[in-house]
Amino acid sequence: xxxxxxxxxxxxxxxxxxxxxxxxxxxxxxxxxxxxxxxxxxxxxxxxxxxxxxxxxxxxxxxxxxxxxxxxxxxxxxxxxxxxxxxxxxxxx
Amino acid sequence: xxxxxxxxxxxxxxxxxxxxxxxxxxxxxxxxxxxxxxxxxxxxxxxxxxxxxxxxxxxxxxxxxxxxxxxxxxxxxxxxxxxxxxxxxxxxxxxxxxxxxxxxxxxxxxxxxxxxxxxxxxxxxxxxxxxxxxxxxxxxxxxxxxxxxxxxxxxxxxxxxxxxxxxxxxxxxxxxxxxxxxxxxxxxxxxxxxxxxxxxxxxxxxxxxxxxxxxxxxxxxxxxxxxxxxxxxxxxxxxxxxxxxxxxxxxxxxxxxxxxxxxxxxxxxxxxxxxxxxxxxxxxxxxxxxxxxxxxxxxxxxxxxxxxxxxxxxxxxxxxxxxxxxxxxxxxxxxxxxxxxxxxxxxxxxxxxxxxxxxxxxxxxxxxxxxxxxxxxxxxxxxxxxxxxxxxxxxxxxxxxxxxxxxxxxxxxxxxxxxxxxxxxxxxxxxxxxxxxxxxxxxxxxxxxxxxxxxxxxxxxxxxxxxxxxxxxxxxxxxxxxxxx
Numbered sequence: 001x002x003x004x005x006x007x008x009x010x011x012x013x014x015x016x017x018x019x020x021x022x023x024x025x026x027x028x029x030x031x032x033x034x035x036x037x038x039x040x041x042x043x044x045x046x047x048x049x050x051x052x053x054x055x056x057x058x059x060x061x062x063x064x065x066x067x068x069x070x071x072x073x074x075x076x077x078x079x080x081x082x083x084x085x086x087x088x089x090x091x092x093x
Numbered sequence: 094x095x096x097x098x099x100x101x102x103x104x105x106x107x108x109x110x111x112x113x114x115x116x117x118x119x120x121x122x123x124x125x126x127x128x129x130x131x132x133x134x135x136x137x138x139x140x141x142x143x144x145x146x147x148x149x150x151x152x153x154x155x156x157x158x159x160x161x162x163x164x165x166x167x168x169x170x171x172x173x174x175x176x177x178x179x180x181x182x183x184x185x186x187x188x189x190x191x192x193x194x195x196x197x198x199x200x201x202x203x204x205x206x207x208x209x210x211x212x213x214x215x216x217x218x219x220x221x222x223x224x225x226x227x228x229x230x231x232x233x234x235x236x237x238x239x240x241x242x243x244x245x246x247x248x249x250x251x252x253x254x255x256x257x258x259x260x261x262x263x264x265x266x267x268x269x270x271x272x273x274x275x276x277x278x279x280x281x282x283x284x285x286x287x288x289x290x291x292x293x294x295x296x297x298x299x300x301x302x303x304x305x306x307x308x309x310x311x312x313x314x315x316x317x318x319x320x321x322x323x324x325x326x327x328x329x330x331x332x333x334x335x336x337x338x339x340x341x342x343x344x345x346x347x348x349x350x351x352x353x354x355x356x357x358x359x360x361x362x363x364x365x366x367x368x369x370x371x372x373x374x375x376x377x378x379x380x381x382x383x384x385x386x387x388x389x390x391x392x393x394x395x396x397x398x399x400x401x402x403x404x405x406x407x408x409x410x411x412x413x414x415x416x417x418x419x420x421x422x423x424x425x426x427x428x429x430x431x432x433x434x435x436x437x438x439x440x441x442x443x444x445x446x447x448x449x450x451x452x453x454x455x456x457x458x459x460x461x462x463x464x465x466x467x468x469x470x471x472x473x474x475x476x477x478x479x480x481x482x483x484x485x486x487x488x489x490x491x492x493x494x495x496x497x498x499x500x501x502x503x504x505x506x507x508x509x510x511x512x513x514x515x516x517x518x519x520x521x522x523x524x525x526x527x528x529x530x531x532x533x534x535x536x537x538x539x540x541x542x543x544x545x546x547x548x549x550x551x552x553x554x555x556x557x558x559x560x561x562x563x564x565x566x567x568x569x570x571x572x573x574x575x576x577x578x
Contacts (some may be wrong), residue, residue: 008448015406015451016413016428017444026227027448032400033447037507041395042466044472051471054285054299054523055548059330074192076416080411087415092426 005034096259096309102160105152112148112163116141116207119165123209123256125184128460132227134170134228134249135178136188136210151205157520160315167252167260169245171212171218171301173292174198177208181294182226183216183257183550185438186418195292197261197303197320204319209257213247216440217409218268218296220244221509222472222502225442230499233276234576235538239314239496242272248306249276254576259316263293265300266397267491267516269527273306274491274541275570277530279558280306280441281313284549285523286331289324297404298329300397300520308322308573310529310559314338317353319552334549342556351484351558353387356515360493367532367540368490374564380557383484387566389476390518392469398510399453399466399516406450412438445506470521477522486557490515491541525551527558531565532573539572 005028012019019027076082104110106350120138127133130414142223144418148163168174171181173191180186202208223246226228231241234254241250245262262269264282273280281304288303295301305316314337321333333464352372357365372382407507414434415419424430439447453462480487494512502509524545530540540559546554562569 007452011448011451011455014455015447016410016431016435017439018432018446022511022576030445031448031452033507035452036452037510038395038399038449038462041392041399041469042461044392044465044469046469046472048465049471050465051451051474051476055331057286057329070192075416077192078189089415089427089430090424 003028003035096307096311096315097163098312098417099161099395100316101164101258102158104578105148105163106158108152112207114147115163116145119209119256126254126256127324130232130234130250130256131229132212132231132241132247132254132255132256133167133210134180134182134213134226134247137177140177141207141209144205145329148205153347159204161319163203163207165207165209166201167209167212167216167248167250168198170261171214171263171294172198172261173294174211176210177211179211179294180227181217182214182228183439183443184227184419185412189418191292193292193417196289196324198292200322211231212245212251212260215244215246216443217294217405218244218263218265219405219442219446220502221267221271221512222497223247223272224499224502224538225440227440233496235277236496236536236577237536239498240275240501242275242496244268244272246272246349247490249278249280252276252278252306252308253572259305259312261303261316261320262306263301263303265296265519266399266513266520267305269304270491270516270526270541270543271513273528274539275496277539278306278574279310279313280304280528281317281555282526283317283321286329287321287333287525287549287551289322289327289330291324291326295408297401298408299404300401301363302520309569310555310562311341313527314341314555317555333551335552337552337555340552343560345375345557345560348380348486348557349383349484350375350380351383351385351480351487353385353390353480353487353489354385355390356489360490360541361495361534363532363534364490364495364540366377368488368542369566371531371542372488372563374561378560385480385483387476387480389473393473393518393521394510394514396466396469396473397513397521399462400470400521402446402450403454403463404450406447406454409443409447412494414438415527430457442506443524448506465499473518474522477524478519482498483554486550488544489543489545491543494517495534495536495538495540519545524548525554527554527557528559529561530568531561532568533571533575537575540574
């Protein structure tokens with residue numbers, strides 16, 4: 001399986017990661033190596049089974065229940081208290 | 094063999110030591126040795142001493158205390174602790190303080206467990222050496238030139254180095270069992286769903302499971318009973334089938350132990366010898382050894398890496414720098430802010446796994462990789478189910494090697510992934526597995542033996558481990574006293 005630099009850049013864009021130009025060659029080589037390793041599953045030529053989920057779990061249903069949410073000021077502590085009750089980001093016009 | 098928890102509990106009840114004194118002893122040990130081990134990334138003396146005071150007051154009033162009350166312990170840094178920074182050892186979560194507790198911590202906190210601090214780990218639990226941590230790796234207390242293992246390396250280093258009585262780690266592809274093996278500890282990965290994952294920062298949700306790292310099988314059983322509870326906050330949680338600690342028994346008459354030859358392919362000769370010794374011990378205890386074959390195992394590693402990375406690429410999509418953790422300083426628009434934040438905040442291994450996960454889920458590759466791996470997961474589950482028709486537990490090495498020298502993992506990603514070969518099948522099939530010490534290599538580094546049980550078969554796994562511990566006391570003793578740093 002060949003992996004091109006263009007593919008790595010496309011995948012990085014989907015994953016919202018930027019790749020520095022001078023690191024692209026090395027990353028492509030590393031990813032090629034890892035993808036070749038992943039590719040070994042395609043050597044399996046037996047009959048594959050359908051798999052749904054582990055331990056035959058099924059959805060858990062219940063009636064909706066209204067419970068108190070976390071206080072806004074608690075949540076905003078992780079962004080230095082926020083601004084006017086919101087998460088701040090820089091203004092862009 | 095009585096573990097540390099019951100011994101210390103008895104000392105507290107008999108007033109041979111106060112909980113405050115016990116806590117100070119551990120805090121002093123951390124102060125003295127953490128510089129060498131780098132096991133803790135955050136120490137919480139105020140929380141620990143406040144809890145110790147509560148326990149001492151209860152004892153002074155003559156109130157009964159539970160087994161885990163007042164016992165000093167630690168949590169891996171991906172287990173959420175309200176008001177205590179929880180970083181997953183990643184720059185992207187620097188400064189993040191959870192506003193709620195993980196269910197496992199709620200359960201232990203209710204029992205007045207004394208939290209000494211949060212322990213080191215591979216960034217987002219992605220690694221086998223603890224060296225992808227943004228704080229640098231944890232050292233192995235048996236030889237500090239070697240790693241503690243990963244990803245729960247900090248917990249194993251702290252427990253083996255006597256900087257905590259026990260700790261909780263998480264295991265997605267061996268992250269409890271492998272560091273336990275490297276450091277000469279007992280590490281239990283419970284059945285998927287036995288323990289709630291609520292508040293465990295997600296890596297791969299269909300594989301992640303929280304479990305204990307301890308110095309004895311009894312301690313592991315006590316902790317399993319304490320944390321394996323059904324939880325409404327985790328729809329995949331079902332709790333344990335039955336309590337196990339009070340029913341531990343060293344009797345093995347008629348127990349069938351399966352040994353699959355594929356687990357032994359390519360392992361170090363010293364590990365082979367140690368495991369053959371353990372098999373002889375089991376035979377002498379009356380267990381029946383059943384050789385069998387699990388050819389599907391050769392696909393377990395790529396299946397694991399495809400599925401784990403696919404789930405990780407989705408789970409780690411939430412880190413955008415907006416609501417918590419690290420955010421880049423300068424950016425031009427929302428897309429630029431998210432890309433820069435993630436690129437600066439995640440380490441190299443995390444980025445590799447996000448990229449692989451995105452690749453295998455992307456259009457054109459989904460069927461060849463993700464879907465195929467998911468279906469092969471079904472084949473692996475069936476192969477284990479068939480095996481358990483003929484045996485009670487499966488015996489295998491935990492890792493094909495002993496603790497790596499520092500720096501090994503940085504050299505080649507795939508070569509490091511290959512060392513997870515013996516641990517990942519358990520996560521793929523959702524089974525319980527335990528690692529316990531069974532010998533030492535020529536350098537004095539511990540060797541781990543793995544016992545694997547059928548779904549919710551923790552009682553059989555722990556009993557089989559307990560029987561070995563009772564018969565091989567010297568190995569366990571050396572695992573605890575062989576520590577030198």
